[in-house]
Amino acid sequence: MQQDLFLNSQENLLPFQGEVRFYPHFFEDTQADELMRSFQESLAWRQEPIRIFGREIMQPRLTALYGEAGMPYGYSGIQMTPLPWTPELMAVKTKIEEFTQLRFTHVLCNYYRNGQDSMGWHRDNEQVLGQNPSIASVTFGAPRKFQLRHYTQKSIKRDVLLSHGSLLMMQGESQHFWEHQLPKSSKILGPRINLTFRKLIR
Ligand SMILES: O=C(O)CCC(=O)C(=O)O
Numbered sequence: 001m002q003q004d005l006f007l008n009s010q011e012n013l014l015p016f017q018g019e020v021r022f023y024p025h026f027f028e029d030t031q032a033d034e035l036m037r038s039f040q041e042s043l044a045w046r047q048e049p050i051r052i053f054g055r056e057i058m059q060p061r062l063t064a065l066y067g068e069a070g071m072p073y074g075y076s077g078i079q080m081t082p083l084p085w086t087p088e089l090m091a092v093k094t095k096i097e098e099f100t101q102l103r104f105t106h107v108l109c110n111y112y113r114n115g116q117d118s119m120g121w122h123r124d125n126e127q128v129l130g131q132n133p134s135i136a137s138v139t140f141g142a143p144r145k146f147q148l149r150h151y152t153q154k155s156i157k158r159d160v161l162l163s164h165g166s167l168l169m170m171q172g173e174s175q176h177f178w179e180h181q182l183p184k185s186s187k188i189l190g191p192r193i194n195l196t197f198r199k200l201i202r
C-alpha cells in the first residue's frame, strides 16, 4: 500500500535498537492552526501532581487523557481516568490510524504553557502498553526541541525539532532502549500542544 511505503521511506532517526520517524508536514498549516485553537479551548486541561521518589510535585505542564471507557492509564504514580473522545480528537486519531495502519485506544494530551513547561527524561514503558508499543505524537503551536538518548549509553543522543503540524512515530524497541524528554527552553515561546496516541492492552 502507498501509505506503508511512505511511512517506512522516512529515515529512522535512531542508529539502532528502535525506530523513530518524523513527518514534519503531517497536517496542512491551516488545519494545524484550527486544531491548535480548538484543542486549546475545548480540552479539559489540568495541572496534576506526580510522585517522584515518594514526593508529590506538580507536573510542569497541563494534561488531559481521552480514550476508551473503563481503561484507566497511569504513569509516575498517578492514575488517570479517560474522558470520552471528542470529535476533533477522534478525527486526528482516524487520520493517524489511516496513515500508519495502527490502532490506538487513548491519547495523552500535554499543554506546555511556555518555554518553562517541560517533560523530563522517561520511557513510555508501562506494562499496559505491551511489549514494543507504537506511540504517535503530534504537535501544534510553538516548536520545541525533543531529545532522545540511549538508556544505558547516555552520551548517544538525537534531537528533533517538533514543529507545528508534525507527527513523530516511536516504534519497535525504542521504549526499551531509548528515553526521551522535552527540555525547558529559555526562549520566549508561546504555548504548545502535544497529543500522544497509545494502545492499551486489557
Ligand atoms: O511533548 C512531547 O513531545 C513529549 C510527550 C511525551 O513524551 C509523553 O507524553 O510521554
Ligand SMILES: [Fe+2]
Residues within 6 Å of the ligand: 122, 123, 124, 180
Ligand atoms: Fe513520552
